Amino acid sequence: xxxxxxxxxxxxxxxxxxxxxxxxxxxxxxxxxxxxxxxxxxxxxxxxxxxxxxxxxxxxxxxxxxxxxxxxxxxxxxxxxxxxxxxxxxxxxxxxxxxxxxxxxxxxxxxxxxxxxxxxxxxxxxxxxxxxxxxxxxxxxxxxxxxxxxxxxxxxxxxxxxxxxxxxxxxxxxxxxxxxxxxxxxxxxxxxxxxxxxxxx
Numbered sequence: 001x002x003x004x005x006x007x008x009x010x011x012x013x014x015x016x017x018x019x020x021x022x023x024x025x026x027x028x029x030x031x032x033x034x035x036x037x038x039x040x041x042x043x044x045x046x047x048x049x050x051x052x053x054x055x056x057x058x059x060x061x062x063x064x065x066x067x068x069x070x071x072x073x074x075x076x077x078x079x080x081x082x083x084x085x086x087x088x089x090x091x092x093x094x095x096x097x098x099x100x101x102x103x104x105x106x107x108x109x110x111x112x113x114x115x116x117x118x119x120x121x122x123x124x125x126x127x128x129x130x131x132x133x134x135x136x137x138x139x140x141x142x143x144x145x146x147x148x149x150x151x152x153x154x155x156x157x158x159x160x161x162x163x164x165x166x167x168x169x170x171x172x173x174x175x176x177x178x179x180x181x182x183x184x185x186x187x188x189x190x191x192x193x194x195x196x197x198x199x200x201x
Contacts, residue, residue, distance in 0.1 A: 048109030076153030127170030
């Protein structure tokens with residue numbers, strides 16, 4: 001069975017490869033701007049499902065049924081607001097000035113779909129992130145690297161942003177973009193063993 005990642009995220013791909021998978025990457029093309037929810041957890045779950053289903057439909061159109069598709073979406077919940085990727089450097093700077101010395105919750109929606117029978121398993125993982133009390137100069141230098149504009153919440157823990165995260169409460173992989181324990185549980189629900197995916201590569 002082919003494992004398909006419905007995401008352009010290089011961090012998700014690195015995580016899955018390090019865990020023994022070699023996913024085929026098919027970007028969903030879902031327009032996230034049209035999807036709304038009052039809850040960050042509900043929104044990332046909806047987006048993850050939409051991404052997975054879009055890729056499943058594309059595979060079916062090409063007569064491919066022997067695949068399982070993973071859709072993911074991450075959002076930061078901070079001060080009651082839902083934060084995805086910042087629009088520009090100015091927004092990234094403003095966010096970091098608010099977040100420093102405080103904490104937020106990073107939610108990642110995971111949706112797994114078997115193409116052959118359409119079975120779905122989904123879950124949201126949530127991890128609390130405590131940000132360092134960084135200086136204005138550190139924020140400016142970090143934003144200048146461009147990294148914050150590429151990721152939900154304007155930070156990473158597996159890149160340059162790792163210097164500015166003091167601790168987390170929960171699964172680190174979830175903050176990077178995919179929780180392996182959650183994914184294993186979803187695979188099990190769909191009758192797929194992790195070792196089966198290792199053996200396929």
